[in-house]
Amino acid sequence: MDPLRDGHGRVIDDLRVSVTDLCNLRCHYCMPEEGVAWQPRSEILTFEEIVRLIGVFTSLGITDVRLTGGEPLVRRDFPKLAAAIAQNPAITDLSVTTNGLLLVRDGQALVDAGVRRFNVSLDALTRERFHQVTRRDSLERVLEGLRFLRDLPGERTIKVNAVAIRGVTEHEAVGFAELARSEPFQVRFIEQMPLGADRSWRIDDLLSGEELHALIDAVHPLVPLDREAHATARVFRFADGIGEIGFINPVSQPFCDDCNRIRLTADGHLRTCLFSRNETSLRDPMRAGADDAELAHIIRGAVWRKELKHHIGDPGFVQPDRPMSRIGG
Numbered sequence: 660m661d662p663l664r665d666g667h668g669r670v671i672d673d674l675r676v677s678v679t680d681l682c683n684l685r686c687h688y689c690m691p692e693e694g695v696a697w698q699p700r701s702e703i704l705t706f707e708e709i710v711r712l713i714g715v716f717t718s719l720g721i722t723d724v725r726l727t728g729g730e731p732l733v734r735r736d737f738p739k740l741a742a743a744i745a746q747n748p749a750i751t752d753l754s755v756t757t758n759g760l761l762l763v764r765d766g767q768a769l770v771d772a773g774v775r776r777f778n779v780s781l782d783a784l785t786r787e788r789f790h791q792v793t794r795r796d797s798l799e800r801v802l803e804g805l806r807f808l809r810d811l812p813g814e815r816t817i818k819v820n821a822v823a824i825r826g827v828t829e830h831e832a833v834g835f836a837e838l839a840r841s842e843p844f845q846v847r848f849i850e851q852m853p854l855g856a857d858r859s860w861r862i863d864d865l866l867s868g869e870e871l872h873a874l875i876d877a878v879h880p881l882v883p884l885d886r887e888a889h890a891t892a893r894v895f896r897f898a899d900g901i902g903e904i905g906f907i908n909p910v911s912q913p914f915c916d917d918c919n920r921i922r923l924t925a926d927g928h929l930r931t932c933l934f935s936r937n938e939t940s941l942r943d944p945m946r947a948g949a950d951d952a953e954l955a956h957i958i959r960g961a962v963w964r965k966e967l968k969h970h971i972g973d974p975g976f977v978q979p980d981r982p983m984s985r986i987g988g
Contacts, residue, residue: 660718660719660720662719662720663716663719663720663721663958663959663962664962664963665931665962665963665964665965666963666964666965667965667967669917669918669919669965670720670919671720671721671919671920671921671962671965672720672721672722672723672919673721673722673723673725673889673919673920673921674713674716674721674723674724674725674920674921674922674923675724675725675727675920675921675922675923675987675988676709676713676724676725676726676727676922676923676987677727677728677729677731677922677923677924677925677985677986677987677988678704678709678726678727678728678729678731678734678737678740678925679703679728679729679730679731679733679734679925680697680698680703680728680729680925680926680984680985681697681728681729681730681733681734682728682729682730682733682758682984683730683733683758683760683761683795684730684758684760684793684794684795684797685793685794685795686782686792686793686794686822687792687794688792688822688824688851688983689982689983689984690982690983690984692794695984698925698926698985702926702927702942703925703926704925704926704927704942706736706739706740706743708927708942708945709740709744709923710740710743710744710747711945711951712923712927712941712945712954713744713747713750714747714951715951715954715955715958716923716958717747717749717750718749718951718955719955719958719959721749721750722749722750722751722752723750723751723752723754724744724750724752724753724754725753725754725755725756725778725988726740726741726744726753726754726755726756726774727755727756727987727988728756728757728925728984728987728988729925729984729987730757730758730760730761731755731756731757732757732760732761732762732764732765733761737765737769738765738768738769738771738772739772741753741755741769741772741773741774742771742772742773745772745773745774752775752776753773753774753775753776754774754775754776754777754778755769755774755776755777755778756777756778756779756780756820756988757777757778757779757780758779758780758781758793758801759779759780759781759800759801759802759804759805760797760800760801760804761804762777762779762803762804762805762807762808763800763803763804763807766804766807766808766811767811770808770811770813770815774815775814775815775816776815776816776817776818777808777815777816777817777818778818778819778820778988779801779804779805779808779817779818779819779820779844780820780821780822780988781801781802781805781819781820781821782821782822782824782827782828783798783821783827783828783831784798784831784834784835784838785798785831785834786798786799788827788830788831789801791827792822792824792827805817805819805842805844809842809843809844816845817843817844817845818844818845818846818847818905819835819838819839819844819845819846819847820847820849820907821835821846821847821848821849822848822849822850822851823848823849823850823851823866823867823868823871824851824866825864825865825866828848828866828871829866829870829871829874832848832871832874832875833874833875833878833879835848835904836875836878836879836897836902836904839897839902839903839904840879840897840901840902841902845894845902845903845904845905846904846905847892847904847905847906847907848868848871848904848905848906848907849907849909850865850866850867850868850907850908850909850910850911851864851865851866851910852909852910852933852971852983853971853976853978862910862971862972865910865911867908867910867911868893868906868907868908868911868912869906869908869911871906872895872906875904879897879898879899880897880898881895881896881897881898881904882895882896882897882898883895884896884903888917889917889918889919889920890914891907891909891914892905892906892907893905893906893907893908893912909933909969909971910971910972913968913969913971915967915968915969918932918965921962921965922986922987923941923987924938924981924985924986924987925985925987926942926985927940927941927942927943927945928940928941928942929941929957929958929961929962930986931961931962931964931965931966932965932966932969933969933979933986934966934969934970934971934978934979935966935979936977936979936980937964939957939958939960939961941954941957941958944957
């Protein structure tokens, strides 16, 4: 089987699968505080459809699958879906991105299902700033979820992702560094991207990874590690050897050249870039009776047309129609 390759020569082996657009937070960079129009349940892929489509993708060479939302843990019986996906022998890395609010409830079940890597979104370590960003007073629940996951038997990777928000994150940066030094978590800062439902993003407001790096390095000197192929993060270790921290800089330091990622939305559309202006429905042909070979043909064609880069900051850049909650992390 030929590898899944785009028209720019990049081999695609990483699939992000959104299982729902629902979320129990209201982060201002992602969705409005009120009046969110959720997608009709009939439009959302069933568990059986998700498992089938992932099977088609892995037959084409996908090996890494990340389950996202919205907030994936709000989908009923989500650990059962993760367990079904984990049965696919072609998947070598099954991970989950979550806001952590339901990890105490579902963490054990997800580990038992076969999830070995968790990305936990946490944008502030102080109660007031967490509420400012998420519009919910739930910081302690997230921290409790992280501690619960940390203490479960067995080995797993836990990464803490903080969106870099000017006016918030520069005051939290050193605290996050202390978290990375005191806990077995790799903390990563992600530059804010133009994906919010309110379309208020301005590049002039960008808090860059370089700025955060300087703030932390002044207190805890950092040493760069070699970047792994296809990695989104530029990772540093602390000079004294205690912990690691990463910076994901899609705006100021794009990593499009070796991008190996594609996305499947909760309503069954293939997106070849986070900022795609076009997408390809897999749900509709599947529900119309397409067999796996026909779906594979559609996927190959869409991936061949994958964008070379995202064009953030270029003249004429247009934000995608879908907000982040409807794309998937």
